[in-house]
Amino acid sequence: MIHIRRIQEDGADVIALIGEIDASSSIELDLAIAKSVGEGFEKILVDCGALEYISSAGLGVFMSYIEEFKDRGIRMVLFGMSDKVWHTFSILGLGELLQIGKDKVEAKQMIA
Amino acid sequence: MKYVHKVGCSIENLKGVRDFIRVSLKNHGVADLEISEIVLALDEMCSNLMIHAHHCNPEDLFELHIDIDKNDPVVFEIVDDGTVFDINQFHAPALDNIVQEKRKGGLGIRLVKSIMDKIEYQNRSGRNVCRLIKSVHFQ
Numbered sequence: 001m002i003h004i005r006r007i008q009e010d011g012a013d014v015i016a017l018i019g020e021i022d023a024s025s026s027i028e029l030d031l032a033i034a035k036s037v038g039e040g041f042e043k044i045l046v047d048c049g050a051l052e053y054i055s056s057a058g059l060g061v062f063m064s065y066i067e068e069f070k071d072r073g074i075r076m077v078l079f080g081m082s083d084k085v086w087h088t089f090s091i092l093g094l095g096e097l098l099q100i101g102k103d104k105v106e107a108k109q110m111i112a
Numbered sequence: 113m114k115y116v117h118k119v120g121c122s123i124e125n126l127k128g129v130r131d132f133i134r135v136s137l138k139n140h141g142v143a144d145l146e147i148s149e150i151v152l153a154l155d156e157m158c159s160n161l162m163i164h165a166h167h168c169n170p171e172d173l174f175e176l177h178i179d180i181d182k183n184d185p186v187v188f189e190i191v192d193d194g195t196v197f198d199i200n201q202f203h204a205p206a207l208d209n210i211v212q213e214k215r216k217g218g219l220g221i222r223l224v225k226s227i228m229d230k231i232e233y234q235n236r237s238g239r240n241v242c243r244l245i246k247s248v249h250f251q
Contacts, residue, residue, distance in 0.1 A: 022123070053151075
C-alpha cells in the first residue's frame with residue numbers, strides 16, 4: 001500500500017512516497033512520475049523519507065525513465081532513503097544509475 | 113522450526129507474505145538487513161508465481177514454507193501446482209539493456225540470484241517445489 005503526495009517547490013515537483021511499493025502498487029509510482037512529466041516538470045525530486053519498502057517492481061519504474069529523462073533533459077533525484085531501502089537500490093548497483101541525495105537540501109543542490 | 117503460510121494468488125496478498133517472512137525470521141533473531149534482503153527475494157518469487165503461473169487468480173493457492181534451525185542455512189519452499197518457471201534457466205538481462213530498452217521488468221531475477229545462495233526445483237507428490245536456501249547470521 002502506497003500513498004503518493006505531490007507538491008511543487010522552487011520549480012521542482014516533489015513526489016513523496018509513503019508506505020510500501022510492490023507489484024500491486026508500482027503502477028501508482030509510474031502514474032505519478034508520468035503525470036509530473038506530462039505537466040512539464042523538468043526537475044523531479046522523489047522524497048523517500050517515508051518509503052518503508054520497495055520491490056523490484058518499483059525499482060523497475062525508476063529504471064524505465066532513465067533513458068527518457070536523459071533524452072528530454074529531465075533531472076530526477078531521489079532522497080531521504082532509510083538504510084534498508086538504500087540497501088535494496090545498492091544490491092543491484094542502482095546507486096550508480098540513479099541520482100540519490102542524502103536529504104532534500106542536497107537533492108535540491110543536485111538538480112540546481 | 114517450520115512455518116507455513118497458505119496464500120491466494122492475488123498480488124494484494126504480497127504484503128501478508130512479507131509480514132509472514134519478517135515475523136518468522138525475527139522470531140529466530142535473524143539480523144534486520146538480512147531479513148529485508150530475504151523479503152525482497154521472496155516477494156519477487158511469489159509475485160512472479162502469482163502473475164505468470166496463476167494469472168493473479170485469488171482462488172489458486174500456494175504455500176510458503178520456512179524451515180529454520182539455528183546454525184543451519186534457512187530453507188524456503190514455495191509449493192504450488194502451476195507452470196514451473198526455472199529462474200536458473202533464465203539469464204538476467206544486463207542493467208544497461210534494461211535502461212536502454214526502458215524495461216520495467218528483469219531486475220527481479222538478478223535480485224533473487226544475488227541474494228539467495230542456492231535455488232533448486234523439485235517435484236514432490238506431483239506438486240512443484242521451488243527451494244531457496246540462504247545462510248544467515250543468528251543474533
